[in-house]
Amino acid sequence: MDKVRFGHSIVPYLFLLPQMVVVAVFFYLPAGEAVRSSFFLEDPFGFSATFVGLDNYADVLSSAEYRRVASFTVWFTALVAFFALAIALLLAVKADAVLRGAKTYRTLLMWVYAIAPPVAGLLGILLFDQHVGPFVAIASWFGWNLRIGVNYYDTAFAMIATAVWYQVAVNFIFFLSGLQSIPRAVREAALIDCRSGLRRFFTVTLPLLTPTAFFLLVINITYALFDTFGLIDLMTKNEPGNNPVTLVYKVFLDGFRGNDLGGSSAQSVILMIVVFALTVVQFRFMERRVHYA
Amino acid sequence: MARLHIDQVSKIYTGTQRAVDTVSIDIDDGEFLVLVGPSGCGKSTLLRMIAGLEAITEGAITIGERVVNDLDPAERDIAMVFQNYALYPHMKVYDNMAYGLRNRGIARDEIDRRVREAATTLELGPLLERKPRELSGGQRQRVAMGRAIVRNPAAFLFDEPLSNLDAKLRSHMRVEIKHLQRSLGITSVYVTHDQLEAMTLADKLVVMNAGKVEQIGAPLDVYERPASTFVASFIGAPAMNLIPFSALGDDGRLGLRDAAVATIGFRPQDVIEVANDNEDGDGLSLRFVVDAVEPVGSESFLHGKVGAERVVVRIDGRAPHREGDRVGIAVPSERLHAFDADGRRLDDWRAPIGTDTAKPKIRAR
Amino acid sequence: MARLHIDQVSKIYTGTQRAVDTVSIDIDDGEFLVLVGPSGCGKSTLLRMIAGLEAITEGAITIGERVVNDLDPAERDIAMVFQNYALYPHMKVYDNMAYGLRNRGIARDEIDRRVREAATTLELGPLLERKPRELSGGQRQRVAMGRAIVRNPAAFLFDEPLSNLDAKLRSHMRVEIKHLQRSLGITSVYVTHDQLEAMTLADKLVVMNAGKVEQIGAPLDVYERPASTFVASFIGAPAMNLIPFSALGDDGRLGLRDAAVATIGFRPQDVIEVANDNEDGDGLSLRFVVDAVEPVGSESFLHGKVGAERVVVRIDGRAPHREGDRVGIAVPSERLHAFDADGRRLDDWRAPIGTDTAKPKIRAR
Amino acid sequence: MSDAVSTARPLAPASHRPAFKWGPVFDHAILIAGAAFMLVPVFLAFMTSTHDAVTIHTGGVQALPGTSLVDNYATVMFDGLGFSGAVNGTTMMLNSMILGLGFAVGKIVLSMMAAYAIVYFRFPLAEFAFWAIFVTLLLPLEVRILPSYEIVQSMGLINTYTGLIVPLVASATGTFFFRQFFKSVPDELIEAARIDGAGPLKFFRDILLPLSRTMIAAIFIIMFVYGWNQYLWPTLITTNEDYFTLVRGIKQIIQVWVGSQIPEYGQAMALAVLAMLPPVIVVVVFQSWFIKGLTESDK
Amino acid sequence: VTEISWWHAMGGALGETVNEIATNFNASQDEVVLTPVFKGTYEEALTAGIAAFRAGEQPNILQVFDAGAATVIGAKGAVKPVQDLLEGAGASFDIEDYISGVRYFYADSDGKMIGMPFNSSAPIMYYNTEALEKAGVEAPKTWEEFEQIAPKLKQAGYIPLVQSHLPWEFTENFFSRHNLPFATNNNGYDGAEGTKLLVNTDGLKMMFAKLAAWKEDGHFEWYGTGWGDNQTPFEQGKVALWVGSSGSFGGLTKSAAMPFGAVPLPYWEAIAGEEGYQTFIGGAALFAMAGKSEEENKATAKFFEYLTSPEVQLMWHKSTGYVPITNAAYERAKQQGYYDEVPQAEIGIQQLNMKAGEWTKGYRMGFYVQIRDVMNREYGKLFTGETTVDEAFKTIEAEGNQLLERFAKTGS
Ligand SMILES: Nc1ncnc2c1ncn2[C@@H]1O[C@H](COP(=O)(O)OP(=O)(O)OP(=O)(O)O)[C@@H](O)[C@H]1O
Ligand SMILES: Nc1ncnc2c1ncn2[C@@H]1O[C@H](COP(=O)(O)OP(=O)(O)OP(=O)(O)O)[C@@H](O)[C@H]1O
Ligand SMILES: [Mg+2]
Ligand SMILES: [Mg+2]
Secondary structure, three states: OOOOOEOOOOHHHHHHHHHHHHHHHHHHHHHHHHHHHOOEEEOOOOOOEEEOOOHHHHHHHHOHHHHHHHHHHHHHHHHHHHHHHHHHHHHHHHHHHOOOOHHHHHHHHHHHHHOOHHHHHHHHHHHOOOOOOHHHHHHHHOOOOOOOOOOHHHHHHHHHHHHHHHHHHHHHHHHHHHHHOOOHHHHHHHHHHOOOHHHHHHHHHHHHHHHHHHHHHHHHHHHHHHHOHHHHHHHOOOOOOOOOOOHHHHHHHHHHHOOOHHHHHHHHHHHHHHHHHHHHHHHHHHHHHOOOO | OOOEEEEEEEEEOOOOOEEEEEEEEEEOOOOEEEEEOOOOOOHHHHHHHHHOOOOOOEEEEEEOOEEOOOOOHHHOOEEEEOOOOOOOOOOOHHHHHHHHHHOOOOOHHHHHHHHHHHHHHOOOHHHOOOOHHHOOHHHHHHHHHHHHHHHOOOEEEEEOOOOOOOHHHHHHHHHHHHHHHHHHOOEEEEEEOOHHHHHHHOOEEEEEEOOEEEEEEOHHHHHHOOOEHHHHHHOOOOOOEEEEHHHHOOOOOOOOOOOOOOEEEEOHHHOEEEOOOOOOOOEEEEEEEEEEEEEOOOEEEEEEEEOOEEEEEEEEOOOOOOOOOEEEEEEEHHHOEEEOOOOEEEOOOOOOOOOOOOOOOOOOO | OOOEEEEEEEEEOOOOOEEEEEEEEEEOOOOEEEEEOOOOOOHHHHHHHHHOOOOOOEEEEEEOOEEOOOOOHHHHOEEEEOOOOOOOOOOOHHHHHHHHHHHOOOOHHHHHHHHHHHHHHOOOHHHOOOOHHHOOHHHHHHHHHHHHHHOOOOEEEEEOOOOOOOHHHHHHHHHHHHHHHHHHOOEEEEEEOOHHHHHHHOOEEEEEEOOEEEEEEOHHHHHHOOOEHHHHHHOOOOOOEEEEHHHHOOOOOOOOOOOOOOEEEEOHHHOEEEOOOOOOOOEEEEEEEEEEEEEOOOEEEEEEEEOOEEEEEEEEOOOOOOOOOEEEEEEEHHHOEEEOOOOEEEOOOOOOOOOOOOOOOOOOO | OOOOOOOOOOOOOOOOOOOOOOHHHHHHHHHHHHHHHHHHHHHHHHHHOOOOHHHHHHHOOOOOOOOOHHHHHHHHHHOOEOOOOOEOHHHHHHHHHHHHHHHHHHHHHHHHHHHHHHHHEOOOOHHHHHHHHHHHHHOOHHHHHHHHHHHHHHOOOOOOHHHHHHHHHOOOHHHHHHHHHHHHOOHHHHHHHHHOOOOHHHHHHHHHHHHOHHHHHHHHHHHHHHHHOOOHHHHHHOOOHHHOOHHHHHHHHHOOHHHOOOOOHHHHHHHHHHHHHHHHHHHHHOHHHHHHHHHHHHO | OEEEEEEEOOOHHHHHHHHHHHHHHHHHOOOEEEEEEEOOOHHHHHHHHHHHHHOOOOOOEEEEEHHHHHHHHHOOOOEEOHHHHHHHOOOOOOHHHEOHHHOOOOEOOOOOEOOEEEEEEOEEEEEEHHHHHHHOOOOOOEHHHHHHHHHHHHHOOOEEEEEOOHHHHHHHHHHHHOOOOOEHHHHOOOOOOOOOEOOOOHHHHHHHHHHHHHHHHOOEEOOOOOHHHHHHHHHOOOEEEEEEEHHHHHHHHHHOOOOEEEEEOOEOHHHHOOOOOOOOOEEEEEEEEOOOOHHHHHHHHHHHHHHHOHHHHHHHHHHHOOEOOEHHHHHHHHHOOHHHHOOHHHHHHHHHOOOOOOOOOOOOOOOHHHHHHHHHHHHHHHHOOOOOHHHHHHHHHHHHHHHHHHHHHHHO
């Protein structure tokens, strides 16, 4: 049944107004400005601008570097989302299963959430430092010459590890609450129907967690795409060089750091379109398969 | 198909309080045992210990020949039907039923055969492709039953499986469950706090109170010879009227007395209306003031008071009484129950004048 | 305190399907009207239209003298009790009750007086400082009642207020609600799908089916003279046995016939057991094969078949029958109900031999 | 069969010792490993913050306590940073607090109101409004930061808390959360309230607001942490040192051009540890509400 | 009093020195109050300045780093040339007062100084004294010499050579050290239109081919783009020679595990001949933003005067390691015997004062930040074996020229 609602009057508009105003002024205006400037090549100080049509887009899309960054972004996003979700899920399932100390674990596991991304990045660079980083030392025990900043893949590894580390806490919190809202009787029914804990997990618990997982997937993709910005900035030490960066960071590099307004606006617009498409796909196709308990 | 043996089982959740307190029950092969009692008396806890969902603090539970205390639920060869059905919301009806079998590595066509058979029995045939949320309450209930049946387990466990259904469906499913259990011949343990369900379903009835067993027996035995005031007031609807012996004062005219008698009880339907001053026969006769009249069609209930005690009287057909009426009522001596100060039944509290306890008969109107 | 007048009211949610279909009901001042019917028949929709929670598609509803179609719920001077109580979880019991009054700008001490008065009536005194989650189901129910009472509205509306309670509490609250309504004398509309509640509570009973009114009348009139097979099967538990006239064949021996008779009905408790070949008196006599026996303590139900038709028979006390028994049964002519092919009651389907319908009497055992 | 009261069979008292289970041990092992995975870096951060800059510069993160604990913390807490010398750890913490609180509160107020309008009213623009707000999830501030700056500036909001906070509020996360939550609030409550004479405003104030407490707590935590941790926007939008936040302070300490100086790593770490504290306290203290808020909203 | 603001990117101890200068300035007179504001990294500070300028909220003084200079100078009307500013305020200005290497880097094609060099440094070579002793060699003057001693250093157990900033030290300054053109259009000074990089040329390719070969032989090591990542092994005493900044010695004194010294950046005798040319300055300059009132410009000029005074320059030089920008300050330091105490501190200035050539005054290219990014990326690929020298410079040239072309369009 549809939600019972109040009739239509001036009230909803009044309630909506503040957010709409803020969104319009601080989101749509700037976003519109970004779209506009993606068609221009503009002197950063605003003295002059040349209309170049779709040139900025053409330049961006034909750039091999842009494609490399795009494909890294896809991998990065997929891997970060996957590991952050998987590790958090494992921990949440275990924290939900143990009877003793559940609350302690919960506290220990969730408070990393409170750390600022730049701080997380700072810890990341120190831990992965080529010369004195403990993780590099640990890796060398296994014969892995981990060289962050030198080797593209090693840097990618460190970025992903740090990004995952930071995101696990949030996912953990949500998964734990998701688990706790699965009806107890259903889990007990599964206990009777199925001996293997692993099988039980994959056939009953996981499907029932899909609403949470779906929501988290959206959050994690957004996180990996956008919120890892500060972390990448720190881990590449502001000098990306041959290190992997994501699309958003590239927008920042070209626009904020390099003052190429037209080029970075074009990239922003491309990004918007991609994310919008992604969101529509997520909502259309995935939510349909989600099981709401 | 197996015997179930519960041997001095206790459950302590925390501290020293026993949610289930040294309970021993034997359940024969194919028997339908009903656990009944008020909310919080430990019924579910006991059932869940049998299922393996709750650790057993003390005592042992044996299913068939095996002590199951340390076995996983899935290894105990039991099937359980939950109060809110606990269907897997993400699986179709078919898969809900097949799930337990698949995990036991049964061949696909064997699973298919069993599921379809159960679906036919339960008239679920057309629903096999639906998801639980597309089913009505009664249909869900039947799927939950189906899930238990296909497993063909040593024992069925039911935890208030009907309490989420409306009255009509409830009485319908009651008959179905009984019928099914009979035809499958599977040992069953059924938890309810509805005394009507308990009475109609049980081969053997266990009345529990505060973690302890109050009485074990055939339902009608329990009904007719409640072992305590607790059982007396719990079994039978409306409940047995219980009046402190002292309150009867001069109003009650009882042939014999026993010093231990503390409470006298009688059921609403055992009351007969008498002329105000009628004093014939032995038994109880009382003055009753009507408070409220509830006509239910084929019978009516008079709610009212005897002295300060609330009493309910059942009358066949439509009652001519109205609020405030004063009525003389009597209860034949052999229909009276007596209990001591601890609430325990007294059997020989009066000289036997003729023990014609309830001869079953069909009475002509 | 007011009359309620429902005049040809319909509700169309979407398309052309009528969830409520041209319903007209008059409710007198102080009357207790019960709407009963199966799930989805439109009871709640009708009630919600009275409350103003749902727009009225067609027709008019008058409370007192005012047509309320266009009034806000709060302006209609009604109070409503919801199935799941809809208590404000964050407010104390006191505030739950006081909230509606505060919004009406009633003086603080007047509010206080009213709340405490209602709390006394409902024995909620000690609970006033609690939050809803600290209350039992029955207590919550009473708070919901209290919230309605304090308002002293023109009418009470109840939407299945007892269906979340267990059987015992339900029967207790039933009596309380009736009692309260009587003493306050407030016009009430009560929705339920439990026929027992409907029978015991109603001054006037409305049986609905698929959005339409099937019958309006006093509960016992409805019980004794159901206007249709639908009402017959809905009111009374266990339900009336309904047998197609054609299926009676030579087994039935009925004095008179009417070409229109399509179905014959009789209630389980109107059956008498007869020797197999008894043929005396007018009425129906049938051969009945027992399927299942349900002893309920003071009475037993025999489930079984007459030919291919399922029939239930009630027997006082303990039944000596067992599965497979064949029993001769008879129903006196005046206890039979006849319906035409549309399921409508036929009243003059046989010559009147003596219309002694159900004289109320207390029968001695 | 008789009316036996508690039929105790004359058997020797059942003595059965429960078998030892390995499962829980394994579970705990995983959890401890997980907790270590999450906590070791933080522990190292703290240990490192007790060393002086040169040790850290040459030796990296430190696992053992050093001698500069008091030094580092006292310096960052009380010594002036920046030109005016008026900002120190304490004032930066205050600013971070204002940013975190202002952001969280602003976000909650706006998004709750908007979600209320969208969920509880039937009006032509509801669907459009939802999407218009939802789309803001798509483009983070970093990507539209220059145009945003111009707009904020043209409104004269440079160097104001308003300019600092309000533009950050222009995203849909809160609205999204509240919408989900409101949808799970039982319909009967609004019906009961309407019958009780509560209009839209009263319903919002008297019923919905108190009911949303746990949800508000959850969102508050999320938003507070987010606001507290902002860096780029505050740097751009404020020129006045009075608006320095902790995160910006950290950046200022570490940032040294081409190694002509050794960054005060110890102080940076100390500041980082301090920067963690309030959000951590908020998270730990409110965690039950947090979990509850999320659990309830899932229903 | 006139209030003026100064946005800078000097964090840490540098920031404190900046604050000290400002405080001292404010104390030295009572007409002007200067407020310095830390605005993050160089890039962040520049962008903040640009955004503020577009909004009419620009500071009086903005610190802009070397790679961003073209953006500021290219936008005609964004800044008021210091020369005009100082002259307009009635102060004396003579470009010859400044040391040779810093004169024209922030000047326009006519040689008018636009930005006031502030924190200036030069790439110089530090050596590990112990390592040289152990290997029995001298610090190299030329790369040819380096090739001679590298095997010995390696044999002594050291990594012979490490650097910290390939685009600055081995690319830009390669051109100045050898007096080679870096870009067309007079190294870009003559306008953005048509400016092309000249990196895909034999000299530079030779340099990087050598570096790649040295790396192959274990004579050179590369630790990524990060400055510190390359400096650390030197501090740890694992490296014999490190090319860093003239400003690095302050930090090194505290962190280096061994005694060290410094020499000018080596050059190829084969290209430059007997003597190498002076290098470009690194670091940043202060620009007076346009659009300010006459009064504020006067105040700014006043501060610039103060800043360039020998006392302040000397103080800045000593406490930060950046070179003093005026001859007067340099002289004073020498007089005070500062370089006897800290000989390494002089290397940078000496290098900036070396022989000047046609191509040593500087370069001016737009989107140069991105061009450096491209270089860094390609060099990274080169040293991890993902590309060849030929490929790398082809890419740098192509992508760099595309960026220059795009930049040219922003101006018209
Ligand atoms: N997990 C638990 N931890 C602590 N006490 C519990 C737990 N589960 C049940 N109890 C307590 O044990 C007692 C028995 O509970 P149980 O659920 O068995 O009652 P029940 O007879 O099934 O009641 P109901 O009819 O309400 O389902 C109660 O007092 C209950 O509070
Ligand atoms: N908001 C709605 N939109 C569309 N159809 C509705 C809506 N509410 C109810 N209906 C439909 O109207 C019919 C009557 O519903 P109503 O809720 O009045 O039934 P009811 O008699 O109260 O049933 P129950 O006993 O299950 O509460 C049903 O078919 C139902 O599906
Ligand atoms: Mg229970
Ligand atoms: Mg309803």
